[in-house]
Amino acid sequence: MIHRLSFYRGFALALSKEFRLLLASPGRLVASAVFPVILALIYQRSFSGAALNRETVYGLLLASLIFLSAIIPLWQQQMEKEKGALRAVICSQIDFMALYLARVLGLWIVLLGVLVFLIPVYTLLLLGRLEFWASAIFALGFAALSMAAAGTVLISIAGENKMKNILLPLLQLPLMVPVMIVAVHFFSLPAPLPSDWLIACMPATTYLAAGSLFYGYALLEVQD
Amino acid sequence: MGSPRQIVLDFFSLLAVGCVVAANFLGLYYPEVITQQGVAHRIFYLHVPLAWVALYAPLLAAVSGILYLLSRRSVYDIVSLTATRISLIFSITVVISGALWARVEWGTYWNPLDSRLNSFLVLFLILVGYFLLRGMIDAEERRATVGALIAIFSALASVLTWFAIRLVEPDTHPQSVLGTMAPDIRLTFWIGVLAYHLFFLALVYRLYIFEMIQRKYQTGV
Numbered sequence: 001m002i003h004r005l006s007f008y009r010g011f012a013l014a015l016s017k018e019f020r021l022l023l024a025s026p027g028r029l030v031a032s033a034v035f036p037v038i039l040a041l042i043y044q045r046s047f048s049g050a051a052l053n054r055e056t057v058y059g060l061l062l063a064s065l066i067f068l069s070a071i072i073p074l075w076q077q078q079m080e081k082e083k084g085a086l087r088a089v090i091c092s093q094i095d096f097m098a099l100y101l102a103r104v105l106g107l108w109i110v111l112l113g114v115l116v117f118l119i120p121v122y123t124l125l126l127l128g129r130l131e132f133w134a135s136a137i138f139a140l141g142f143a144a145l146s147m148a149a150a151g152t153v154l155i156s157i158a159g160e161n162k163m164k165n166i167l168l169p170l171l172q173l174p175l176m177v178p179v180m181i182v183a184v185h186f187f188s189l190p191a192p193l194p195s196d197w198l199i200a201c202m203p204a205t206t207y208l209a210a211g212s213l214f215y216g217y218a219l220l221e222v223q224d
Numbered sequence: 225m226g227s228p229r230q231i232v233l234d235f236f237s238l239l240a241v242g243c244v245v246a247a248n249f250l251g252l253y254y255p256e257v258i259t260q261q262g263v264a265h266r267i268f269y270l271h272v273p274l275a276w277v278a279l280y281a282p283l284l285a286a287v288s289g290i291l292y293l294l295s296r297r298s299v300y301d302i303v304s305l306t307a308t309r310i311s312l313i314f315s316i317t318v319v320i321s322g323a324l325w326a327r328v329e330w331g332t333y334w335n336p337l338d339s340r341l342n343s344f345l346v347l348f349l350i351l352v353g354y355f356l357l358r359g360m361i362d363a364e365e366r367r368a369t370v371g372a373l374i375a376i377f378s379a380l381a382s383v384l385t386w387f388a389i390r391l392v393e394p395d396t397h398p399q400s401v402l403g404t405m406a407p408d409i410r411l412t413f414w415i416g417v418l419a420y421h422l423f424f425l426a427l428v429y430r431l432y433i434f435e436m437i438q439r440k441y442q443t444g445v
Contacts, residue, residue: 150377157373158357167357174350175377178384181339185391199391203384210380217293218373 010098018106021076028075032110036064036118044125055187057126058136061118062143062183065111066176069147070168072107073155096216100152104208107148115140138197139186142204146179147172149207156218179203233429240426243419247273250415255408264328269412271321273420274314278347279382281311281424286379289372298439301368304375305358306431310424312351319344339389346385350378 022029043060052060119140123131154171186192186200226234251269288304291297322341323333335341354374361367 153373153377157370167353167360170349170356171353171374171377174346174353175381177343177346178381178388181385181388181391185388202387206380206384207377210376214293214373214376217369 007095007098010094011102014094014099014102015106018076018103022106022110025075028072029110032068032072033114033117036061036068036114037121039064040118040122040125047126052126054127054131054133054136055184057122058140058187059180059184060126061115061122062140062180064118065115065144066147066172067169068114069107069111069144069151070154070172072110073103073151074165074168076103076107077155096219097212099219100212100215103152104145104148104211107152108145111144111148112141115144135189135192136187139183139200142201143179143183145204146207147176149204149211150175153207153211153215153218156215175207236422237426237430240419240422243415244423247412247416247419250412255412256406264325267321267325269416271318271325272413273416274321275318275344276417277420277424278311278314278318278344279386281307281314282347282351282375282379282382284428285311285375289375292368292372296365298364298368301371302432302435302439303428304371306428306435308351308354308371308375308378309431310427312348312355314424315344315348315351319348343385343389347378347382350374350381354378 040060115137119137120130123129151172154168154175158167158171182199182203186196189196192200248270251266255266255269285304285307288300288307292300292304319341322344326335326341327333354371357374358367358371361370
């Protein structure tokens with residue numbers, strides 16, 4: 001008799017597996033943090049050292065994060081395949097919603113970690129002063145959650161395709177445009193109203209809900 | 225001689241084409257020219273109805289995609305594919321007609337800071353991604369599943385973008401004038417909207433039949 005894992009147990013197991021995979025390659029984690037810093041230096045050179053306004057700086061930070069939200073799950077998937085873990089996951093009796101939420105949470109935590117490191121770097125390099133603005137961190141956090149929610153599904157949809165390295169950004173970028181617009185709008189507000197906070201959460205909740213519902217189809221039928 | 229159903233559907237298709245021709249003719253000659261915009265304003269009678277349909281079509285594709293995932297009936301995959309095809313064609317037409325209007329009004333074909341222009345470019349990119357990914361998968365069932373999933377996320381992104389661009393101020397694109405139109409402009413506009421919606425339905429039907437025949441031919445059924 002096959003024992004079906006409960007939602008919470010499946011979630012906890014999947015999350016611990018995600019972190020084990022991440023920690024198995026610390027070099028990739030360092031590269032994830034270094035890559036946006038290089039982009040920040042390029043932005044600074046491009047704008048000739050001029051101090052930019054707050055929404056532009058945070059917008060550039062988000063744009064840099066979009067690449068990471070596509071690259072990190074791609075690495076994860078590749079490592080899973082190498083270790084044969086993906087087939088085991090598909091064959092196991094784990095709840096796919098629990099698996100999806102665990103993967104999103106794993107990626108989100110990584111992106112948040114990168115964000116905490118990048119905010120002072122970007123503000124110092126591009127804004128000309130060190131800044132930790134609580135409202136911006138909230139909007140950036142929800143934007144990162146949108147990226148994690150959409151990126152996790154897209155990597156499963158792209159599956160075994162040989163062109164997935166090109167396809168992923170092509171699919172990811174249009175999905176991230178509303179996320180960027182909503183976040184940058186939020187950064188431009190001096191005192192956000194409760195409705196603005198709700199709007200900032202809207203893309204993340206939409207992608208998360210859709211991903212939870214349809215992730216199983218992507219995992220079961222698109223993968224080899 | 226076809227079946228009565230076929231005759232009705234053929235008549236509907238002809239009616240739709242006739243309505244589009246009539247709506248374009250009306251748009252070119254009937255309403256008074258808006259003095260601030262000149263003759264260029266007549267693009268509005270083509271541009272806005274096409275834009276509306278180009279935005280609805282991904283929603284139809286997403287609903288069909290969900291129905292496909294739930295039922296596994298290839299009919300829904302074909303409807304989803306057809307709606308996306310039409311949306312792609314219409315969105316190209318919207319971008320071109322918008323660029324022509326912008327050249328006259330703004331002196332440039334493309335304003336990179338205009339959020340609505342960019343939102344249509346986003347829709348166009350999503351639709352291109354849909355066809356690229358679909359075209360790279362050989363197995364029919366897997367292709368249909370990928371198509372359904374991309375259609376769902378494309379529709380969500382389109383709706384979210386539609387909401388998000390309304391947050392951006394100032395917007396250079398003309399705002400909605402539905403409540404303030406002169407009677408001749410209003411009549412022409414709504415005839416155009418009706419005509420392009422009928423045309424969309426007729427195209428969905430025609431492309432659906434075409435895809436069905438193609439699949440039957442390929443599988444030798």
